[in-house]
Amino acid sequence: MTQLQAAREPSDEGRGGTPAAQDATAGATRADQPKALYGGSRNRRVTVFDLAAAKERGEKWPMLTAYDAMTASVFDEAGIPVLLVGDSMGNCHLGFDTTVPVTMDHMTMLSAAVVRGTSRALIVGDLTFGSYQEGPVQALRSATRLVKEAGVGAVKLEGGERSLAQTEAIVQAGIPVMSHLGLTPQSVNTLGYRVQGRGDEAAHRLVRDAKAAQDAGAFAVVLELVPAEVAAEVTRSLHIPTVGIGAGPDTDAQVLVWTDMAGMTGGKVPRFTKQYANLRQTLGDAAKAFAGEVVGGAFPAEEHTFH
Template identity: 45%
Template sequence: MSVAKKQYKRITVKSLVEMKANGEKISMLTAYDYTMAKILDGAGLDVLLVGDSASNVMAGHETTLPITLDQMIYHASSVVRGIERCLVVVDLPFGSYQSDPKEALRSAIRIMKESGGHSIKLEGGREVKESIKRILNAGIPVMGHLGLTPQSIYKFGTYTVRAKEEEEAEKLMDDAFLLERLGCFAIVLEKVPAHLAKKVAESISIPVIGIGAGNGVDGQVLVTHDMLGMTHEFNPRFLRRYSDLYTEMTGAFQQYVTDVKSKDFPSDDEQY
């Protein structure tokens, strides 16, 4: 007998744990600005991630490393103004938490106070344990991120699948258990083998949200610009394009140019 899906007026970290317990998958996409956040929120998304991927898709950088804490706060505050229902998670950018737990706490507090975001996300396990503990002790919800960690790209040198070898897979499992014990409310698993991601999700009580981690996890996240087809150079196996906005938008812009050049726009009906 099926159980009716609970209707959430507002998604909280507690809602996500309930969704996992009830077997309801969690939907999560990235957002960086007010207009997109408003559309995503109205479409029924559960979680909006103000990702440091803004460094790539909004600013054109090759990696996520250049984006600053001030820039993340700007993007996050824009997103928060556009939502009514979604939980907003904000990435701590590279350099704002790795070396010093006190700096990590200051960074997290700035995001919460200045953007109005509901929680933060950071990459890593045991290496950033003290930073996570300090942030959680201040009452700030933390989402973990394991597997492929883009802020460490120059350490790994590649964006290939992580934890294929037994040693790294065991470390990932240990880190997932650690993040749960510390009190993280959820974990993102990026680009890891599907069987390992499923094992993690089944072994811990907090939600596991995957990106390139198969369908055995508790939810999915993609970069909105990728799934809408606004970017077209990036084609990993895990990406499903739900639209081809690159082609559609290019066509619209080209038509606008044609209409302006030919004096078709504005028409008599579009003048005062």
């Protein structure tokens, strides 16, 4: 049984004993039944069942990356329903040039921090390069580690048909899987940083990969750097949610790397991102103000001093 199929089955542990989508559309009165992913109930974690219900309602939802407890707590309080502890931490948090050097030790430690900093968001942890490519046994071992040691609610891995055995093994063990298609950064040495799915053959292959991931039990599919028309076709073809990043407006959800979204990233940022703040300048100005007061003797003042 796939995660989505399970979401449509009656449950002995709540969710009204009926499908989540039916509860939502019928105006369920249970205190723990959110009416929306963004801005919904805050007294429990968001689950893959809620994402399935949102897909059926036609509700769009946001996802952000997070790599530490403090930032994650801000996004959790803001109502972001899904946080991805992405291997993008390699670029924007750990100082690597690519995501390839990120290890499962990095991922486990930072995923645990994000889990500790949140109470509502579904936390999805990436399986890093080299942690699942050997096959299903290695993939399940890595996924299990993230669940047991970090406490994540789901894992993400790259690839459609080439990762089917891994996806199936993890799902069958009871761990929800998010698939990642299109530009897959772990394959940067073979794909490069360019749009994927252009041309009929490539587009058909992407749709086929997405359906294969769904059939293997994935609860959602990330589409990165994909033509909008192709992403829209994939979204129409699936009964699980699609999450776009550089994939146009028609996916079920949108995700951004938080440092791009908040204006922390220095230098050139990808075209498909949007900056909603300028935290790099704000933090820089604060650091300069602090330094100036220290050099000038204004800090610490009497109110900051003990006697």
